[in-house]
Amino acid sequence: MITSLLIANRGEIACRVIRTARTMGIRTVAVYSDADARALHVRMADEAVHIGPSPARESYLVGERIIAAAKATGAEAIHPGYGFLSENADFAEAVIAAGLVWVGPKPASIRAMGLKDAAKRLMQQAGVPTTPGYLGDDQNPDRLKAEADAIGYPVLIKAVAGGGGKGMRKVDAAADFADALLSCQREAASSFGDDRVLLEKYILSPRHIEVQVFGDSHSNVVHLFERDCSLQRRHQKVIEEAPAPGMDPATRAAICDAAVKAARAVDYVGAGTIEFIADASTGLRADGIWFMEMNTRLQVEHPVTEEITGVDLVEWQLRVASGEPLPKQQDELSINGWAMEARLYAEDPAKGFLPSTGRLEIFCEHEGVRLETGVYEGAEITGFYDPMIAKIVVHEETREEACEALARACAATDIFPVKTNAPFLWRALDDKDFRAGRIDTGFIAAKGDALLPPAEPTDDMLKQAAAALLVQEYYGEPTLVSPEDGDLLGAPQREPWRGAIGFRLNAATNLRTAVNVDGRAHVVDLPVDWRSAPVVAEPVDDGVAVNDDGLSFLAAPARVSGAAAGTAADGAILSPMPGRVIAVEVAAGDSVTKGQKLLTLEAMKMEHSLVAPFDGTVAELNAYAGGQVSEGALLARVERAGE
Known part of the structure; x- marks a missing residue:
């Protein structure tokens, strides 16, 4: 058995691997960039090695530095996690050539499945149906x-x-x-x-079904059943579940058998995923499912498979890499209950899901769920890496129960001031069509704005914010008490408190107060008999952080009346987040039409297009391809036609 392991990755997957290695008595080594010097995976590992600057191409993607770190620390093996170098056959070969154990498939298998066109040809030869x-x-x-x-x-x-x-x-x-x-x-x-x-x-009503496969060096290959990853936004998975809703035994047998056949075709060793696309227009059928690709690594969504099978897939990886046979054969594996996973991202649904960065002043972990994360309260979310904060995983007896449990967990997500997609996740999980299993990869796009949180705080949210501020400011009048037991929930002025609070207002007359929510002032009336459902509210330096169904916002005593000032001048194109300009489509003086693309930004591995707000002329251009920009920077200015 391997006795020491370097994890060539970061974030939640590095933490995940470290946890299993620790239970197996394996010493762990982490690697980190400048941005990750205080990261959770660095704190958890037995030893950590700095490998370069913050950009991944100068640190996590430099295989020579990772191998050197393993040699310097006496690590016997390298686990690549997922992403970065996990499916890089050249890196796998370099690890093996350095005399280290590669916790992953054979380099030849990675190459065989690494190029989608070659992989599809191979699957056609093996008798696996392809699109x-x-x-x-x-x-x-x-x-x-x-x-x-x-x-x-x-x-x-x-x-x-x-x-x-x-x-x-x-x-x-x-x-x-x-x-x-x-x-x-x-x-x-x-x-x-x-x-x-x-x-x-392109299949018009597609579902994304994938099968977890596992092979060893003793010619054993098994499947661990299927997962449904159909809920996607811009081709990025958002919510995954296992098993797949609507999957009958015959179709399950056909798709899982095809997955095993695909793995055997490349002499597969280790954890892998065979991805299929299904035509859901008439339900799941064996003759309506086709091979898409194989991921020759552990998947982000592997916890849902672990939950329904009771298998630790990372432990299996380490045992197989050590030369052991698979711990279980096919007839020893079964589906138990239902599991769901939601990917919690640092992004703002109200602003087109633009990445959100900053310090996690509040990050309360969930109770009663499996939380896979690589951050902690006080950690910094930067723009250098994938914006995923955590994976929220639940396991229940039925799909209905799993859906309800995950929806509750997303609604209770308490993170501030970084914006997250938690309110969006809650709305997706609460949707009647999702609850009924009527899903495909176009589900999120079809629902559109119905899944987005309100752009402005609702009247009830404003009242909750006002009441939370009163708890912070007063002890005595006005009195705020629990609607359940009548206990006083107020506290001496500025005494720290945090958590869920239920309010009942006892006052002689209605109260009117001004509340500033995320920079905009609102006048709020609190009637004598007003009550609220329990709301999560926590003091922060500038006021109170209020959470409502996963939507976190800052409430502070209003210092000015009316809307906040400081908006950009008409026609100003401002950078919505820190990033890098990768393309400029216009020049100063060009005539443009409303909606025409002006330039493209890249942040957190995603492209974002900025367009003209109306017909006019580019009067000012301050951006160039390759330039780094900060949030709020003036990139261009368009003058309206006729002005």
Whole structure:
């Protein structure tokens, strides 16, 4: 058995691997960049090694530094986690050549499945059904356009070396193909160093079903059943569950058998995932499911499989890498209950899901759920890496119970001041169609604004904020008491308190007060008999952080009346977050039309387009490709036509 392990990753997956290694008595070594010097995975490991500056390409993606860190600390093995170098066959070979144990599949298996076009050809030879498309070597834009026209729209452009939703574009019409191809190739080159693409027929009512497979060096291969990862936003998974809703035994047997066949075709060793696309228009059927790709690593959503099978997949990885056979055979594995996972991201749904960065002044962990995280209260969320804060995982007897438990956990998420997608997750989980299992990969897009939290605080939220401020400021009159037991919940002025509070207002007359919520003043009336449901409210330096169904906001005594000032001048294009300008589409003096793309920003591994707010002329341009910008920076200014 391996006795010491270096984890070549960061965040929640590094923490996840460290926990299992610790229970197995394995010494752990973490690696970290400048930005991660105080990260949780660094604190948890037995030893930690600094490997470079904050950008991943200068630290976590430099295989030589990681191998050197393993040698210097006496680590026997390297676990790559997921992302970064986890599916890099050259890195796997370098680890093995250095005399270290690679906790992952054989480099040849990684190569066989690493390029989507070659993998699909291999699966066709192995008898695994694949989606119609173009897998050719000719990458001439005219040839790709002709193939797309022949396949028929909508068509999906996918990076050959892609993953995680990167380098993927849906094209609805022939006129949109050229721009989509260019954007896809640029993102693929940036993310994977390879701009080649393949084309697939886009399934109009698709579900994303994947099967967890596991092989060992003794020719054993098993599956651990399926997961449904259909709830996606911009091709990025948001909510996953196991098993898949609506999956009957015959279809399950067919898809799982195909997954095992795919793994055997590449002599697979270790944890892997076979991803399928299913046509859900008439329900799940064995003849309506096709192979998409294989991920030759552990998946972000692996906890839901662990919950329904009772298997620790990281422990299996370490045992198989040590040369042991699989701990269980196929007939010893079964599905027990239902598990769901929600990905909690540092992003603001009210602002188009733009990344949100900053210090986690409040980060209260959930009770009664499995929380996979790589942060802690006081940690810093930077713009250098993926914006995922945590994975919230529940396991219940039925899907209905799992859905309810996860919805409650998302609604109770208490994070401040960093914005999160928690209120969006709660609304998705509470949706009647999701509860009924009527889902496909277009679910989130189809629901649109119905899943978004209110752009402005509701009247009840304002009352809760006002009452929370009164608790902070007063002891005595007005009195705030628990509606359940009548106990006083007020406290001496400025005495620290935090947590869920229920209010009943006892006053001789109605109260009117001014409350500033996230920079905007509101006048709030609190009637004599007003009550609120329990609300999470916690003191912070500038006032009170209030949480309502996962939506956190700052409430402070209003110092001015009316709306907050300081908005940008009409036509000013401001950077919505810190990032890097990767493309500038216009020049100063150009005429532009409303909605026309002006420039593109990249932050947290995502592209964000900024467009003209109206017809006019680019009067000022302060951005250039490759430039770093801060939040709120004036990038351009458009003068309205006719002015």
